[in-house]
Amino acid sequence: MTQSLTIARPDDWHLHLRDSAMLKAVLPETARHFDRAIIMPNLVPPVVTGAQAAAYRDRILSALPEEMAFEPLMTLYLTEDTDPADVAAAHTSGLIKAVKLYPAGATTNSASGVGDFDKVRAVLEKMAEIGLPLCVHGEVTDQDIDIFDREAVFIDRVLDPIRRATPGLRVVMEHITTSNGVDYVKSQAADLGATITTHHLIINRNHLLVGGIKPHYYCLPVAKRESHRLALRAAATSGDARFFLGTDSAPHTDPNKESACGCAGCFTATNTMPLLAHVFEEDGALSTLENFVSRNGPAFYRLPVNAGSMTLTKQNAPASFPAKIETEDGPVTVFDPGFDVYWTVDT
Numbered sequence: 001m002t003q004s005l006t007i008a009r010p011d012d013w014h015l016h017l018r019d020s021a022m023l024k025a026v027l028p029e030t031a032r033h034f035d036r037a038i039i040m041p042n043l044v045p046p047v048v049t050g051a052q053a054a055a056y057r058d059r060i061l062s063a064l065p066e067e068m069a070f071e072p073l074m075t076l077y078l079t080e081d082t083d084p085a086d087v088a089a090a091h092t093s094g095l096i097k098a099v100k101l102y103p104a105g106a107t108t109n110s111a112s113g114v115g116d117f118d119k120v121r122a123v124l125e126k127m128a129e130i131g132l133p134l135c136v137h138g139e140v141t142d143q144d145i146d147i148f149d150r151e152a153v154f155i156d157r158v159l160d161p162i163r164r165a166t167p168g169l170r171v172v173m174e175h176i177t178t179s180n181g182v183d184y185v186k187s188q189a190a191d192l193g194a195t196i197t198t199h200h201l202i203i204n205r206n207h208l209l210v211g212g213i214k215p216h217y218y219c220l221p222v223a224k225r226e227s228h229r230l231a232l233r234a235a236a237t238s239g240d241a242r243f244f245l246g247t248d249s250a251p252h253t254d255p256n257k258e259s260a261c262g263c264a265g266c267f268t269a270t271n272t273m274p275l276l277a278h279v280f281e282e283d284g285a286l287s288t289l290e291n292f293v294s295r296n297g298p299a300f301y302r303l304p305v306n307a308g309s310m311t312l313t314k315q316n317a318p319a320s321f322p323a324k325i326e327t328e329d330g331p332v333t334v335f336d337p338g339f340d341v342y343w344t345v346d347t
């Protein structure tokens with residue numbers, strides 16, 4: 001007997017679309033299943049001003065195949081020179097839905113990020129005043145902090161002090177990877193949410209490192225031990241409104257991944273919805289999938305739930321997904337969960 005599930009059309013609350021040839025190749029992979037996505041601003045150079053975000057939005061819409069509908073929800077990349085008035089104007093006009101904080105040096109294209117948090121105080125205060133969310137890549141970059149501890153240390157040393165100093169600031173902890181992240185979100189009364197990626201619900205650090213290094217499982221924050229993955233699974237499948245999908249689908253070409261110094265990022269846009277149906281079914285939680293992918297995100301961002309619906313069907317035989325997406329820059333490997341997936345999205 002085939003099983004099926006119909007939910008409101010999902011959104012992706014953390015997505016890398018890149019630019020130019022890569023944008024053209026990866027955008028349909030997201031637009032096929034998602035009505036909207038929060039677009040990460042870590043281009044080279046980064047999307048810092050409202051004018052740059054408007055131009056990037058136009059490039060995204062021009063790259064969209066004619067028969068597809070998709071709304072890019074733009075963000076600005078916070079720098080120590082960001083002008084609070086420019087941020088406020090971009091928010092008032094409806095152009096941007098969030099500002100993104102990268103600690104300088106934390107991840108791909110984060111060199112222009114924030115080193116001295118006092119320098120962004122005025123921007124954060126303006127954002128608290130106007131209710132504009134701050135999306136945070138939550139890892140410290142100190143050389144003496146172990147890479148597996150960087151999220152937990154960030155919460156204590158950076159995030160909690162920022163939130164205490166800026167009452168009313170609405171924050172999304174992006175791509176949480178630890179039980180510390182889950183517990184911190186749950187411990188706070190208001191103004192805090194978290195995105196969870198598809199891949200962090202599926203892989204732990206053993207998948208990355210045991211039996212040979214798997215560059216396509218390398219992303220930041222790096223996958224942690226199994227107990228953390230289980231904490232993320234419990235949070236995502238709980239239905240709790242504070243947790244929602246942000247795939248962090250982050251394309252890099254195969255030569256850039258399969259390298260002596262490989263780039264961080266997993267490309268999951270193509271098969272995220274089938275993978276999530278698999279994960280939620282495995283945990284006996286298909287009834288909360290809609291909260292995670294379609295309802296909790298809009299509630300946090302104070303946007304309407306999408307009007308359309310999506311039906312997922314469990315087939316009798318394993319579904320097949322493309323192993324790679326071809327781009328003019330080279331192939332991009334699609335995330336391979338390492339197990340058979342029977343769910344497909346009905347077209």
Ligand SMILES: NC(=O)N[C@@H](CC(=O)O)C(=O)O
Pocket residue numbers: 016042107108137218219220221248250251264265266
């Ligand atoms: N997640 C990643 O491993 N990489 C992202 C950056 C990010 O989200 O930190 C990228 O832009 O490639």
Ligand SMILES: [Zn+2]
Pocket residue numbers: 107137174175220221
């Ligand atoms: Zn990040």
Ligand SMILES: [Zn+2]
Pocket residue numbers: 014015016040248250
């Ligand atoms: Zn990201």
